[in-house]
Amino acid sequence: MSTDRDIVIGSLTEPAMFGLLFHRHSDRIFRYAAKRVGRDAADDIMSETFVVAFHRRARFDRAHEDAAPWLFGVATMLIRRHRAAEARSLRLLEASTSAFVASDDPGPDVGDRLDAARELRALADAIAALATRDRDTLLLYAWADLDYEGVARALGIPIGTVRSRLNRVRRKLAVAAPRAEISNRAREGRDGRIGEGAHSAL
Template structure:
């Protein structure tokens, strides 16, 4: 199977479309082209929704996210090439209406202390990932008790893997607001980690580290 990057390249070559912005613009006159946006972004949006709500509810969120995006495509900010933050923002608004479901998912994570292992197959990387997820489980109750705004900001950064700018675009807030929210959340998580007995040295991701998708331990998982 070809990697997503290669599939996207072939999509662009076959259609003459080079960016998400171009796809959306072309879809205004040729709605079928919008399907390319689904091909590019449905995987990441689905993984994000699964982590927040579980598999069953996530399917509905993904479907409604792209249905909403299609209806609102004329309003997309064409100064942006990447539609990812926009789509994650739509998904987050829909997830926010499922607070009870998300609370149950976080309680399940807290009980299991290991979930969302991803695509890592074996070896030390798997061990590190399992450690991080177990630690995340220990902090799930703290995440559940965050305000909706703080929780959305945190989980877009952690589970949608957006940088500060992307989170700001998804939520429609200034980057400074994202920074202040994440700083506040990190303080709460650090205190909760200490109370839970998580003493492992960790490296908190910065904006620069996020560019390289670098992170270790519970704090870096968040």
């Protein structure tokens, strides 16, 4: 199977190949956008993400096989134009937050991400009040299912900056919801993708 990198490179001479990237990633981009700005705006975000990515495909970093962080970075940039819609979605969404607010325990159990199934409404205002860069970092990690390296690639920042931002966000959310619990999936190191040292930020 062709990697995303192969598709992007191939599309430079055969533009129609880029459609394979759309079929591979459009659902994930749509779900991420829908959580942040609502379903009404998500279609536009998703479509425009691939239009922008297509026009920028020559700049894709060929050191990486996976194009998802790059695409999520484009989507996040576009979402910044929809702050009012995002604020409404945060208030209405019944999802959850767990690992960011629970503990300073440096063990590997405390490393993970928002669980979008439980209590986000209680923290919606706190998340909406975050600086744009902190909110983008948090929600890429939580809702785009990217690891620290993926978030760093999406935002074009060092991985250490991702760690420090998530640590800062966890502290702020802990103030907003001091009784929030660590989710079971966070305890288990969901997907086995919490790299060594990831817990140092959370």
